[in-house]
Amino acid sequence: MDIETAPVAFRQFVLKMHSRCDLACDHCYVYEHADTSWQRRPMVVSEDVLERTADRIAEHARAHGLETVHVVLHGGEPLLAGRTRLRAAAVALNRALDGVCALDLRIHTNGVTLNESLLDLFHQFDIHVGISLDGDKTANDLHRRYADGRSSYARVIRAVELLNQPRHRRLFAGLLCTIDVRNDPAAVYDALAALHPPRVDFLLPHATWEEPPLRPEGSETPYADWLMRVHSRWDGEGRPFPVRFFDSVHSTLAGGGSLTESLGLAPADLLVVETDGTLEQADSLKTAYDGAPATGYDVFRHSLDEAAEHPGLISRQLGLAGLARECRACPVVRSCGGGLYAHRYRTEADGTAGFDHPSVYCQDLFSVIHRIKEGIGMNGADADGPLLPEALLDELATGHGGAAAVTALRDAQLEVNRQLLDRLVDRVPELDVSDAWQLTTRLDREAPGALDQALLHPYLRPWAVRVLRAAEGGRTDEAASDALAGVAELAAGAAVSAGIDATLEVPLRDHGVLRLPGLGLLRLGGEAAPTATVTVDKQGFTVESGPVWHRVERPAPGPAPTDAEGRWEPRPQWTLAASGDALPWTVALEDRDPERALDCWQAAEPGDARDTAGWGEALQAAWELVCRELPGYAEGLRQGLTAVTPLRPSPDGRAVSAAARDAFGVVGAALPPAPEQLALLLVHEFQHVKLGAVFDLHDLFDRQDPRRYRAPWRPDLRPFEGLFQGAYAHIAVVEFWRARHRSLSDEGRTEQAEHAWEQFTTWLGHTHEAILVMAGSGTLTPSGERFVAAMRATVEPWVREAGSRSAADAVARRSGG
Structure with a gap:
């Protein structure tokens, strides 16, 4: 197998400042589980280790072109390192990374010795503070006590109160809570919520198949039950703060990435630097067996790229390929990701041991993800639409795909586009009260076929994705303007197609151009105003913009209006006769639509009547050849390929063609000299269109x-x-x-x-x-x-x-x- 794996770029680093702790938490993975390496390490990190670590991180960031690295000062208890050594760490990291990349520096602490002096230092170096707290006093005292049994709760609360003071609030990174199913989930949630955290992270207690987690009688999925009670309360209160576990599940169910290494399929990008400078894998592996996190590398003798070649780290870069077979077959694997790597450790009857197993929390993870998925109405493979029936998926897998299979893909794309419009309304509040949106909802009731046809326009999805990115990226004015204009064009075009009585203000494109998607362009000229009033009736439509008035009549029969004055440029469209038993194919030439200039395409300039006629003749000849010689592709192409966009020819005469991942129903091509070449381009590019639609569903x-x-x-x-x-x-x-x-x-x-x-x-x-x-x-x-x-x-x-x-x-x- 010819596969190349590039070394992982580490973006997250855990830097151990102190290898001991002032608490004696009995669920601590460092001191209470299988690994004993802490006993052989220096208590406090040296300045040599800090300097060398900072240089190695900077070297790595420079080599991989990283924009930001994330460093967490950790332990043991990092505050035991003292103010001077903590300052030395911050100085070394800022010095080494200056001019290389941004530094996100944090510290994770139990909080019992946090004070104003330390917070002044953290302000100086912008060090954000995360606090471990397991809930109310009863829950926290179950595990987080001093060695003599005293409660740590009051001191931790004092630390949180310090961070919540106005001048320190910006340093508060959040709370980390380890779950114990014996604690009341509602009481734990309420206690944490009362502290107004900027974020909460609920963690499953570290366990393996050798040392399984506590499971009280009465439920096969006690951790899922516990989490779902918290989720219900958090969701019911309007999600007042981010919860990393729940946000990760919601994100992965919607096709996004995870926010935590314990969920999702993203490659691990974390490296640990111990107090003696040794490089280790994630601390959670200390749960598995003595020495499990070790790599044999250190910051004095090895680069971070060398450490990245360690088999244990590589195995955590393989995503789905690195999971047990039963995990790969699981319907929630994209969200679960097999669970935390350490939680998969198991010894077999023959004495062999390893991580090629489901998580010891497998049933809990499946249950909580499935229940959240049901609660938000996701019943397919993801949020985008229903699954294809198995028989149709098998048919498409052969490379072919008839009318039923491609119709199913088309219908799923229609649902994707409807969901995109719904998301636009959520992101752009002005849209919900606009006349264009009101006309769209009216069309959905009175002329659903015309609206569906408009929603299936190949360039609707790329446009909607672009607007959503602008909205989600903070460019709200740009997004609102683009959304209002696009929906107005869509609604006006659908109204014209349906022939219903309607009047709508539609923004004009540059140079006074009215765009009606799927129908054509009306060029009103420089005298036109920025918007036009479009009045639709059964016979056609009228446009008024400033001093310009124009009427476009609808002839009968035929879907496209015509225009005697030449201002109206209808989209060229043909119904091509077929050979053999195939049906005629209706296909349009999208050679004028302003949205045709997709990122990956170099669209040709609009052609004249001779160019258009040449395309019609070539498409007819190519269609006849496809029907005659490639009948396995003809029906699917006829059903799903509705338009061709002319592209610029290559200067060296090579064939030019393209398909866009988000543009179902269209392919791009430069008109080749022979119909045989056009037939090849059409079937080749439509394969990409079909498979992209399959990827949306499966x-x-x-x-x-x-x-x-x-x-x-x-x-x-x-x-x-x-x-x-x-x-x-x-x-x-x-x-x-x-x-x-x-x-x-x-x-x-x-x-x-x-x-x-x-x-x-x-x-x-x-x-x-x-x-x-x-x-x-x-x-x-x-x-x-x-x-x-x-x-x-x-x-x-x-x-x-x-x-x-x-x-x-x-x-x-x-x-x-």
């Missing part, structure tokens, strides 16, 4: 896999999704050249047929090799394994076919034939 692979894979058709290494997309699209390329070889041979065009055979065998070899790499990658989910197996089953008969001919050719050469 997790076929680990989306967090950071590895790069060799694609035989490219010189550079590709992410797994790129390899997957390429292999799937090239199945159509292989079948195209196989069909062309057969047709050209039947026509007696021997030279052209041999060229087609060479193309067939070349692309077959590339595609088969890529499929084999995918099958052995370990990053596929069970659904992905089934999908790739079907791809393999499609191409391997062709491999045997090519091999048989090669063998026959070799025999003929040996015999002098």
Whole structure:
């Protein structure tokens, strides 16, 4: 398997300041679990270790181009290191990282010795403070006591009260609470909430299959039950502060990343520096066995990139491929991520031990994620829409996909776009009270077919994603303007298509251009005002903008209005006759829509009537060829590909084509000289469109896999999704050249047929090799394994076919034939 794994870039560092603690918490993973390395380490970190650590972090950040590194001063109890040594750590880190990257510096403490003097130091170096607190006094005293049994609760509360003073509040990072299911979850939550924390992190107590967690009788999932009672209270109060565990579940269920290493599939990027300068894996591994976190590296002799090559760290970069098989088959694996790595440790009956197991909290994690998912109405693979029926997914996996399969993909994309509009309304409050939104809701009642057609416009999703990014990035004015204009254009266009009586103010594009998505452009000229009043009736529509007035009549039959004055430029559209048993294909040329200039496309300038006619003729000829020679692709293409956007031709004459991940229903292409080439471009690019829509519905692979894979058709290494997309699209390329070889041979065009055979065998070899790499990658989910197996089953008969001919050719050469 040809896979390259780049060294991980560490972005998070735990720097041990002191290896002892002033409390004797009986659930502490450092002192109360399997690892005993703390006994052999210096109590306080030396200044040499601090300086060398800072230099190593800066070296690493510079090499990897990091924008920010996160460092947590930890222990033991880091405050025991004293003010002078804490200051030395801050000075060393700020010195080394000055001009290299930003530093997010924090300290995690039990808080019992926190005072004003230390907080003054933390203000000087912008050190944010996290406090460990397990709830109310009863809950906290269950574990967090002094060695003589005294309660630490009062001193911890005093520390939190200090941090809550106005002048210190900005340093308060949050509270960390270790769960004990014997504590009342409501009382714990209320006690923490009363302290007005900026964030709370609930942690499952560290445990393994060898040392399992406490499980009181009466429930198979006591930790899920406990967390869900807290979630219910937190959610019911309007989520008054972030909770890292719950926010991570919500984020991953919506397709985003996790906020904690204990959930999700993101590669681990954390490294620990002990008081003697040794480099270790996550502290939680101390739970597993003595020496479990050790790497054998230290800051004096080794770079951080060397440490990144440690097998234990690499195994935590593999995402889905690094999980046990039963985890990879789990429907919540994208959120759970197999749980915390340390919690997977288990010894088998034959004495072997390791982490290739589900978490000891597996049932609890499944339960809490599933219950949160049900509570927010996510019943598919993710938030985007329903799953495809298994039979249709299997059909698409062959490389083909008929009308039913592609219709299911199209319907799912419609739901995605509806959800995007709903999110826009949430993010842009002005939209909810706008006339455009009111017309949209009216269309949904009175003309749902016309609205659905407008919502399926290929460029709606890229536009909505762009606006949402602006809104979520704080560019609220830009987002509001773009959202109001886009929804007005959509509503006006749908009203024109439906022929319903409506009047709406629509913002104009640059140079007085009214855009009606899916219909065309009306050019009103420089005299027009910034907006236009669009009045729609059954016969057409009227536009008034400043002194400009224009009427566009709707002819019968035909969906597109026409215009005698030349201001109205309807979108060119054809219904192309088919050969054989195939049905006609209706396809448009999106050569004028301003939204067609996607990030990855170089759209051609609008053509004249001659260019448009040339496209119509070429599309007709290409469609006939697809129907005749590639019938397995014809119905899906007819059902799902509604538009083609002309792209700029390549200066060197190479074929140019493209598909965009978020633009279902359209492909881009420069018009090639021969219909055969256009047919190939269409089926090839529509494969990308189909697979992108499948990826919206099904997790076929680990989306967090950071590895790069060799694609035989490219010189550079590709992410797994790129390899997957390429292999799937090239199945159509292989079948195209196989069909062309057969047709050209039947026509007696021997030279052209041999060229087609060479193309067939070349692309077959590339595609088969890529499929084999995918099958052995370990990053596929069970659904992905089934999908790739079907791809393999499609191409391997062709491999045997090519091999048989090669063998026959070799025999003929040996015999002098």
